[in-house]
Amino acid sequence: MPTPQITQPPLASGFAGRWADEDEEMEPAPVKPRASVGVAIAPPPSLQEPVEVAPLFPAKPPAAPSNFGSSVAAKIMARYGFKEGQGLGKQEQGMASALQVEKTSKRGGRIIHEKEILASATSPVVENPANSQQSITEIIKNPSKVVLLKNMVGPGEVDDDLEPEVKDECNQKYGEVTSVIIHETQAENHEEAVRIFVEFRRIESAIKAVVDLNGRFFGGRQVKANFYDTEKFDNLQLMD
Incomplete structure (x- = not known):
């Protein structure tokens, strides 16, 4: 009896053959080792850098002396050669302190002269007559x-x-x-x-x-x- 011959199927042509060739030539991609999973531990406080926290309410700038009046009035008087503690004028006979404004209403005010300030500071306290009554x-x-x-x-x-x-x-x-x-x-x-x-x-x-x-x-x-x-x-x- 004649010996049977084993024939291989012909290689696919076209797109199928191309993909077959590429599959044979492709090598498996190396598998990257997975990083070990652990718990992160914070460094001790002594090794941490201090973090500066901005204050919620910043400090107010130092206020000007109250006897020198408001800053705006003081600047205007300084243009005319005024120095604190001295009066305006050649003989220093003028005002010795800046004008101040007293609020009298929501949109109104009254200019207070230094004479009024000195008078109120040195005037004696008058007892209320109602308190002295029986x-x-x-x-x-x-x-x-x-x-x-x-x-x-x-x-x-x-x-x-x-x-x-x-x-x-x-x-x-x-x-x-x-x-x-x-x-x-x-x-x-x-x-x-x-x-x-x-x-x-x-x-x-x-x-x-x-x-x-x-x-x-x-x-x-x-x-x-x-x-x-x-x-x-x-x-x-x-x-x-």
Whole structure:
């Protein structure tokens, strides 16, 4: 029997053959070793460089001396040869400090001269008259039915209508009034020149009148109200 022959299939032609040749010539790409995976450890604080952190609120620049006025005014005065502590002019008789502005409203202001600043700094402190007056708690410790009103009117202002007006007003607001006496003197102190005495039927009405009238303003005057001794009032001793 004839020996069978093994035939190889013909190589593909065209694109198929080209890709076949290239596949035979291509070599596998080398595989890169995979880097070992680990946990990153930060260096100790002693080896780290300090990081400067900017402050949240930067420091303010040093302010100019307050007695030299505002910086703008100081610069203008410096153009005319002004030196701090010396006055303007040939004989140094002018201003010795820059002008300052006092804010009087949202969009307005007032220029303050150095004379006003010196005057306010050297002027004596005047005690508030309201603080020197007797407090209402001290007044009502010794109440009576007679109320003495001072500084309600000034000297020469007493007329025929004043007595009925005071009586009607006190009757309506505080309680029944028994009598009203107006005593005008020649005292130099205008607050003591006219004394108005109001006698109430009940002591509670007198207390209401003193609490309400003391310190109130009447015709531009601040009224002083106090209790008066009933016995002295009955004896017409009206200057104590």
